[in-house]
Amino acid sequence: MSRAIIFRKDLLPYSETFIAEQAHHLPSWEPIFCGFKRNTAGFNLIEQKSVAGKDYHVCIESDFSRAPKLTSGLHKKLNILNKNWLLELKKLSPQIIHAHFGSNALNCIALSKALNIPLLTTFHGRDITINKHKKKQDENLKKVFNSSEKIIAVSEFIKRKLLERGCPEEKIIQHYIGVNTHKFKPSEDDAVEGKVVFVGRLVEKKGCEYLIKALQKIGPEKNIHLNIIGDGPLMSALKELSNEAPCNITFLGRLSPDQIVDEVQSAQLLCAPSITASTGDQEGLPISILEALSCGTPVVGTYSAGIAEAIDDGNNGFLVKERDTDAIADRISSITEDKDLRKKLSVNARQTAVTKFDLDKQSSLLEEIYKGL
Known part of the structure; x- marks a missing residue:
């Protein structure tokens, strides 16, 4: 069974249900939801062990540390990985890391090297359009562009923004996330007037x-x-x-x-x-x-x-x-x-x-x- 790490620093903001939906709809790959800590507001989206009979895994760094804030900080600032967390991930034998948002991908570079698997990064919007602290952003973006095997743009607009910020065109794949058309379907009842x-x-x-x-x-x-x-x-x-x-x-x-x-x-x-x-x-x-x-x-x-x-x-x-x-x-x-x-x-x-x-x-x-x- 092929497995993909689905990485988001906080698992999972409630406004990002699309990350869980996309992962659960992979036809044959098993997702490993991976991050630094639980986001309690949306964690129920990934707290089960299977969806529609399909298994998936959850591996969160804070579960393997007595001082999660310290270990997460070491990872983010010094690229020092929690050894127990890393060992657990190795047991699951993932083939790739799929990071959502460029800022999250920055935290996956050391993990990608430690596991010796390719990094795929999806850019969604604010991670490539915000222009505050541009010099620092450009430095971080360059690291992500260089370290990612491929870059997914969720729209043609985001693809253009990636090109403007220096992402090599040959690395970019434009790919729409999509919507669950079985769940979101027309009602048999008339819409409420007004x-x-x-x-x-x-x-x-x-x-x-x-x-x-x-x-x-x-x-x-x-x-x-x-x-x-x-x-x-x-x-x-x-x-x-x-x-x-x-x-x-x-x-x-x-x-x-x-x-x-x-x-x-x-x-x-x-x-x-x-x-x-x-x-x-x-x-x-x-x-x-x-x-x-x-x-x-x-x-x-x-x-x-x-x-x-x-x-x-x-x-x-x-x-x-x-x-x-x-x-x-x-x-x-x-x-x-x-x-x-x-x-x-x-x-x-x-x-x-x-x-x-x-x-x-x-x-x-x-x-x-x-x-x-």
């Missing part, structure tokens, strides 16, 4: 404030109501802003994956008003958009980052310029008011997800990348 959903962390690049400001321009007679799913540092500010909107806005906080399916299925549209943050932080390609498409839920997104690689304007959703609240309001009104338009967008949305972003197909392609290392 229901709009937003799914994502409440941070600047997600642009949620512009969705709320757009709704301030839609009169109460339109009966629009917005459910905001997710949490983050901007929660309080967004709640205050929502008080000025003439429609009903509900902050649902963090929901389980199954609850998110229900919310997206029952909405007439999902809005993803992403922007370029003040730090340069941008999306790769938001998984929430792919989940909505898979449910047959039309998307109103922006011409930001890789979003246009999933949304065909006027065909399976709409695209607007970043921060264009008038256009966001107009597209929301069009979708919620026009049943025929909504039906057309819905059918095409589902077709896009199944043909271009199906997780089973994409995970099979990922295994081919693994085999080629």
Whole structure:
């Protein structure tokens, strides 16, 4: 049995369920979830011993140390590995390390050498777009580029960013993560009239404030109501802003994956008003958009980052310029008011997800990348 280390420093942030989903859908490789410590908020995503009858493994450095903070610090700063952790990993005989996010890959270089296996790194967005401390970032990126056998870009947009930052083109493979089209599927029930959903962390690049400001321009007679799913540092500010909107806005906080399916299925549209943050932080390609498409839920997104690689304007959703609240309001009104338009967008949305972003197909392609290392 071939095995791949799936590395994330914290296992596993709740906003990164796509890492677990991708690993669990590998057709024949067994994943070894590996990191420095547990992230208790999302660890339940990998706490079982098998998913759908398929085995996997968890090997976390902090489990093998009496002083986990010290040993993790030694690893990150001095490349000194915890010997017991390393021995346990060797017993599992992994063939590759697949690190998610460039910053995490930096911590895998010594591990890759110690295990004598190739390193594959996936760049998702902020790990290549943020432009703060650029000199130090460029030094670290160069180390990751040099040490990785191949680099995966989750969108064509991220591929362009990698090239701009000096990644050798021959190392880059553009590969979409994909969405579970069996789980995220159209509901047999009609969507709730006027229901709009937003799914994502409440941070600047997600642009949620512009969705709320757009709704301030839609009169109460339109009966629009917005459910905001997710949490983050901007929660309080967004709640205050929502008080000025003439429609009903509900902050649902963090929901389980199954609850998110229900919310997206029952909405007439999902809005993803992403922007370029003040730090340069941008999306790769938001998984929430792919989940909505898979449910047959039309998307109103922006011409930001890789979003246009999933949304065909006027065909399976709409695209607007970043921060264009008038256009966001107009597209929301069009979708919620026009049943025929909504039906057309819905059918095409589902077709896009199944043909271009199906997780089973994409995970099979990922295994081919693994085999080629």
